[in-house]
Amino acid sequence: MLSLINAMQRHVFLTLILFMFSFNVAYADIRNGRIGHWLLDEGSGSYAYNSSGGTNTGTLYNTPTWTTGQFVGALSFDGVNEYVGIPNDVTGIRTVSFWMKPAASEVYPLGLTQNREGVVSKWGYFSGGTCALTRYVNGTAATETLGSEKLSNRSFTTDLSLWSWANGASAVRDTVDYYSSPASAKVTTAAGQQNNFYQTGLPSLTAGALYKYSFWAKGSTSAVVAPIIQEWGTFAVIYLPEMALTTGWLQYTYYFFSDRTTSSAYLNFQGPATAISYWVDDLSLKEVTGDSASVTNDTWNHYVIVTDAAFSAESMSFGRVATNLGTYKYLTGSIDDVRFYNRALTATEVGELNLNKITADSFFLLF
Numbered sequence: 001m002l003s004l005i006n007a008m009q010r011h012v013f014l015t016l017i018l019f020m021f022s023f024n025v026a027y028a029d030i031r032n033g034r035i036g037h038w039l040l041d042e043g044s045g046s047y048a049y050n051s052s053g054g055t056n057t058g059t060l061y062n063t064p065t066w067t068t069g070q071f072v073g074a075l076s077f078d079g080v081n082e083y084v085g086i087p088n089d090v091t092g093i094r095t096v097s098f099w100m101k102p103a104a105s106e107v108y109p110l111g112l113t114q115n116r117e118g119v120v121s122k123w124g125y126f127s128g129g130t131c132a133l134t135r136y137v138n139g140t141a142a143t144e145t146l147g148s149e150k151l152s153n154r155s156f157t158t159d160l161s162l163w164s165w166a167n168g169a170s171a172v173r174d175t176v177d178y179y180s181s182p183a184s185a186k187v188t189t190a191a192g193q194q195n196n197f198y199q200t201g202l203p204s205l206t207a208g209a210l211y212k213y214s215f216w217a218k219g220s221t222s223a224v225v226a227p228i229i230q231e232w233g234t235f236a237v238i239y240l241p242e243m244a245l246t247t248g249w250l251q252y253t254y255y256f257f258s259d260r261t262t263s264s265a266y267l268n269f270q271g272p273a274t275a276i277s278y279w280v281d282d283l284s285l286k287e288v289t290g291d292s293a294s295v296t297n298d299t300w301n302h303y304v305i306v307t308d309a310a311f312s313a314e315s316m317s318f319g320r321v322a323t324n325l326g327t328y329k330y331l332t333g334s335i336d337d338v339r340f341y342n343r344a345l346t347a348t349e350v351g352e353l354n355l356n357k358i359t360a361d362s363f364f365l366l367f
């Protein structure tokens with residue numbers, strides 16, 4: 001009898017150990033790989049601190065309000081001019097996670113803002129890999145619906161035209177090809193040049209619409225180039241975050257809102273300070289017309305974006321998104337628990353984040 005009790009005690013003890021161990025193993029990893037984490041639990045003051053060990057302390061502008069969050073505290077934004085500014089770039093991001101509670105009056109279509117769910121403005125392009133982007137809303141993978149192709153020629157079968165800001169630039173159809181046949185666009189610039197190149201059939205844009213813009217590019221040398229969408233004779237529709245060209249083909253993908261309706265949008269690449277040639281191919285511009293994600297206003301929704309290649313977030317904002325140089329859309333609603341990871345979270349991990357199982361760390365400490 002004694003040995004039976006001992007055995008039972010041992011069984012209970014081992015079960016307890018395994019129970020504790022499983023919590024620790026299953027959820028501790030979600031803390032691993034964070035390269036930015038704003039809990040937004042401060043509750044007062046003008047700063048939002050990064051608890052991942054980074055230095056990117058957020059500064060509150062125009063007094064967003066500390067409020068009750070999905071987890072402890074959060075920040076509420078008025079939709080007029082309130083936001084949090086993050087001063088420095090964060091590089092090597094593979095996963096973004098955050099919670100957002102859009103107000104009932106929120107006009108963002110299905111929770112989408114610039115560069116996808118826009119708690120983070122200017123989170124930039126991602127390149128390399130296949131540029132696959134997996135989005136989760138409230139723990140479930142979501143899919144986007146794209147409109148028809150808005151570029152009339154993705155294979156450069158017609159001659160290019162070029163308009164340049166400075167002397168000496170040229171653009172040609174080149175036999176170097178990444179996508180299809182027979183050509184790509186080769187743009188050669190002098191130092192500091194900014195170039196438009198275009199073909200017949202310039203894409204039209206609609207004010208307020210969200211677009212997915214992607215292309216393949218490579219350079220004669222490594223260089224940084226800034227893509228710009230421009231309306232002829234006016235200011236740019238949008239300045240997109242800079243991209244780092246390499247001597248090998250990489251695909252670049254951007255999401256942006258158009259702040260105007262225009263019948264002809266030009267594809268502009270602002271060159272580096274040095275003379276360079278670069279090639280562009282497989283340009284694609286499509287409107288994001290729908291989203292399978294189910295988002296309810298005035299409740300907390302969880303958003304996660306996972307990419308198959310690292311990307312950078314340039315000096316950015318929480319609570320507003322850029323639609324043009326100096327023009328922003330502001331969030332009416334609340335944001336909580338913004339995280340950047342340097343690794344791709346699995347679907348299981350996204351589900352755990354969604355269920356707040358991260359608190360298992362605290363649970364473990366109770367023992």
Ligand SMILES: [Ca+2]
Nearest residue numbers: 039069071073
């Ligand atoms: Ca919080």
Ligand SMILES: [Ca+2]
Nearest residue numbers: 155179183184
């Ligand atoms: Ca081609």
